[in-house]
Amino acid sequence: MTTPIHLTRRSLLGLAGLGVGAVALGGCGDSEGDSSAIDWWHIHNTDPMLPVWAAFAEEFKAENPGTSINITPLENEAYKARLTTVTQAGNPPDIYHTWGGGVLGQQIDAGLCQDITDAVAPWRDILTPAATLPYEIDGKLYGVPFDIGMIGFWYNKALFSDAGVDTPPTTWAEYLEVVRRLKDAGVTPIALAGGEKWPGHYYWAYLAMRIGGIEALTQAGEDNNFTTPTFIDAGRRLAELAALEPFQPGFLGASYGSPDGQGAAMGNGQAAMELMGQWAPTVQADASGVDGGIGDDLGFFPFPAVEGGRGLVTDAFGGGGGFAIGREAPPAAIRFLEFVSQVDKQRRAVATGALLPVTIGAEDAIEDPNLALVADTLAQATGFQLYLDQAYAPAVGQEVNDRVAELIAGTATPEQVADSVTTVAQR
Amino acid sequence: MDRSLRRRRITDRITIGLFLLPALALFGLLVITPILLAGYTSLFRWNGFGGLPTDFVGLDNFVRLLDDPIFLGDLRRGATLLVLSVTVQLPLALGLALLLNQKLRGRALYRLLFFAPYVLSEVITAVLFTMVFSPNRGLANQLLTVVGLGHLSSTWLSDPSTVLYSVFLVMTWKYFGFHLILLLAGRQNIPKELHEAAATDGAGGWQTFRHITLPLLAPTIRISLFLAVIGTIQLFDLVWVLTGGGPLHASETMAVTMFQYGFQRFEVGYASAISITMFLISLFFAVLYQRFVLRRDLEGAMTNMGAQR
Numbered sequence: 100m101t102t103p104i105h106l107t108r109r110s111l112l113g114l115a116g117l118g119v120g121a122v123a124l125g126g127c128g129d130s131e132g133d134s135s136a137i138d139w140w141h142i143h144n145t146d147p148m149l150p151v152w153a154a155f156a157e158e159f160k161a162e163n164p165g166t167s168i169n170i171t172p173l174e175n176e177a178y179k180a181r182l183t184t185v186t187q188a189g190n191p192p193d194i195y196h197t198w199g200g201g202v203l204g205q206q207i208d209a210g211l212c213q214d215i216t217d218a219v220a221p222w223r224d225i226l227t228p229a230a231t232l233p234y235e236i237d238g239k240l241y242g243v244p245f246d247i248g249m250i251g252f253w254y255n256k257a258l259f260s261d262a263g264v265d266t267p268p269t270t271w272a273e274y275l276e277v278v279r280r281l282k283d284a285g286v287t288p289i290a291l292a293g294g295e296k297w298p299g300h301y302y303w304a305y306l307a308m309r310i311g312g313i314e315a316l317t318q319a320g321e322d323n324n325f326t327t328p329t330f331i332d333a334g335r336r337l338a339e340l341a342a343l344e345p346f347q348p349g350f351l352g353a354s355y356g357s358p359d360g361q362g363a364a365m366g367n368g369q370a371a372m373e374l375m376g377q378w379a380p381t382v383q384a385d386a387s388g389v390d391g392g393i394g395d396d397l398g399f400f401p402f403p404a405v406e407g408g409r410g411l412v413t414d415a416f417g418g419g420g421g422f423a424i425g426r427e428a429p430p431a432a433i434r435f436l437e438f439v440s441q442v443d444k445q446r447r448a449v450a451t452g453a454l455l456p457v458t459i460g461a462e463d464a465i466e467d468p469n470l471a472l473v474a475d476t477l478a479q480a481t482g483f484q485l486y487l488d489q490a491y492a493p494a495v496g497q498e499v500n501d502r503v504a505e506l507i508a509g510t511a512t513p514e515q516v517a518d519s520v521t522t523v524a525q526r
Numbered sequence: 527m528d529r530s531l532r533r534r535r536i537t538d539r540i541t542i543g544l545f546l547l548p549a550l551a552l553f554g555l556l557v558i559t560p561i562l563l564a565g566y567t568s569l570f571r572w573n574g575f576g577g578l579p580t581d582f583v584g585l586d587n588f589v590r591l592l593d594d595p596i597f598l599g600d601l602r603r604g605a606t607l608l609v610l611s612v613t614v615q616l617p618l619a620l621g622l623a624l625l626l627n628q629k630l631r632g633r634a635l636y637r638l639l640f641f642a643p644y645v646l647s648e649v650i651t652a653v654l655f656t657m658v659f660s661p662n663r664g665l666a667n668q669l670l671t672v673v674g675l676g677h678l679s680s681t682w683l684s685d686p687s688t689v690l691y692s693v694f695l696v697m698t699w700k701y702f703g704f705h706l707i708l709l710l711a712g713r714q715n716i717p718k719e720l721h722e723a724a725a726t727d728g729a730g731g732w733q734t735f736r737h738i739t740l741p742l743l744a745p746t747i748r749i750s751l752f753l754a755v756i757g758t759i760q761l762f763d764l765v766w767v768l769t770g771g772g773p774l775h776a777s778e779t780m781a782v783t784m785f786q787y788g789f790q791r792f793e794v795g796y797a798s799a800i801s802i803t804m805f806l807i808s809l810f811f812a813v814l815y816q817r818f819v820l821r822r823d824l825e826g827a828m829t830n831m832g833a834q835r
Contacts, residue, residue, distance in 0.1 A: 183788075186574070205575050209573075294769070294772050349683075351684045359661070504772075510774060
């Protein structure tokens with residue numbers, strides 16, 4: 100009876116010894132890795148950007164021997180969910196994708212990312228000033244941009260001229276008139292992904308910007324008060340548009356990128372316009388399965404001005420992508436961001452057509468004339484407002500999306516939208 | 527004698543304990559701990575970032591639930607789906623199960639076909655039906671047009687007034703095969719002699735069904751019902767992919783609401799309160815159902831220390 104026990108004890112001790120050894124070895128590996136291993140999460144899990152990022156990492160490693168970069172590319176929604184879980188554990192990646200604004204603010208409050216103002220200061224002047232705005236909070240910089248874009252109307256020139264509209268509208272009254280004319284001509288004026296909600300909030304936000312100016316939106320965020328005349332008026336004007344029934348059939352449940360969604364409706368030439376960001380032409384072509392989408396018929400015009408409004412038609416609404424630095428990231432992580440921000444790297448990324456430049460001097464790498472127009476409009480922008488569902492705290496942003504969707508569907512009044520967004524903001 | 531018996535009992539206990547330990551450890555770590563943790567975080571206002579929550583709000587999150595039109599809507603929609611499951615899906619499965627118990631040509635093929643949807647994953651089913659229900663070029667509307675019912679064509683998942691029924695249609699398509707197989711197995715366990723005896727006594731089809739098949743199938747029906755209810759309470763993936771809970775929350779379930787608060791609005795405290803409520807509803811139902819409905823079926827299968835002593 101004693102032998103097996105003895106054996107067991109010895110083997111147990113042996114196992115324990117192995118364990119200690121393994122922990123010690125593991126510890127060595129970790130401490131060594133601290134200086135040079137970079138964990139990097141980004142959301143370009145498909146072509147064309149996936150190989151470009153991978154190539155940048157390889158080049159950086161070649162220039163900095165002893166550095167290693169572990170790349171984790173994740174799909175957009177999967178990324179949000181996984182980042183939430185790792186940040187809840189208090190352990191963010193060293194470099195991770197951020198849209199700036201409210202979510203980044205919460206991460207800063209929880210001490211999950213680094214203030215990189217001083218680290219970036221020596222080379223910050225190579226970046227377009229507007230591009231860093233979403234990552235600047237209380238005067239400090241928490242992220243480095245790699246993409247910036249803006250929302251505007253993408254329209255089908257052929258359908259517009261069929262309806263007798265030769266020039267894009269520049270005021271809201273003109274815009275409503277164009278919608279009426281398109282309807283009279285039997286064309287679906289606007290494609291909208293009502294099922295995903297965020298595309299609808301662009302209308303409300305842009306209207307508020309044109310009516311009250313960017314200051315009104317910033318002020319609302321600070322005061323947690325959205326019941327001001329600016330937002331009520333924006334809601335009324337949006338309700339006015341929705342009352343014309345300008346959207347495609349079944350828009351309430353439509354998604355954005357699916358073969359039956361908003362982008363596809365544009366790519367198939369089934370709708371005359373959509374209010375969307377710089378990625379719209381790519382999605383139109385991909386989702387519709389029509390090579391090149393509507394091609395040369397595609398045009399871009401900025402959101403029209405509202406008569407008597409304080410906002411300028413040159414104020415841009417949009418956002419981009421950037422990278423934040425996790426709290427335990429090695430200094431090499433920031434050096435890597437400097438590396439990818441250089442103009443030669445930006446030109447390569449921009450040449451894929453997936454990103455718009457954030458580095459001064461990379462603009463000429465844009466090949467698509469429509470994207471060049473967006474970049475140009477953005478370069479001359481008199482002001483920049485980040486997407487509301489990013490700028491404000493996530494709960495507020497989602498409430499905006501949710502309630503504006505109800506406004507468009509006609510089940511909520513402008514006042515109800517303003518009230519419930521305010522309630523959530525003050526919670 | 528008495529001492530050795532006691533010793534054996536002790537060793538028995540130890541053996542039982544050792545065998546139970548791995549399962550208990552896993553159960554504790556992966557089931558009990560998360561429940562306790564969710565119960566704890568549900569008492570805080572917490573966005574989920576950085577360490578443990580600190581802003582204690584007591585039962586505020588639960589009070590808020592009772593006043594939340596979306597959550598109350600979830601309960602109403604859940605009840606609707608439940609009633610539809612019980613009144614449409616289960617009778618359909620029962621009817622088909624009895625039919626497939628008859629001797630008919632290609633019976634095995636039918637069984638396979640009817641069970642096939644259950645084998646598909648929820649996500650694939652949902653993607654499939656987003657295409658079927660596509661308002662512009664979906665199969666559903668095209669079929670209706672072909673058979674001359676074009677006026678019935680609809681936007682299915684895009685209309686708040688029809689979306690819940692469309693979701694139920696998909697649920698039925700997906701799950702009736704499972705209930706069918708359960709009921710079929712139950713039906714096959716009924717001894718032939720009983721039906722033969724009834725036939726000899728001159729009982730008609732309905733009488734045989736009413737007085738023999740149905741009572742003897744009752745345990746299976748009760749299990750089937752139980753699984754349908756629990757499944758409906760926890761319904762998530764199908765809805766999430768099919769509609770995301772929309773349009774305008776018209777197809778949202780408790781689990782979808784929980785996910786949206788937890789992972790999109792970062793109100794993890796409130797989302798925990800929703801999950802705890804879901805857990806309590808499931809638990810309450812399961813306990814009551816087992817105590818009062820499944821009591822006869824579970825006799826001997828569940829420990830009942832009180833009765834033994």
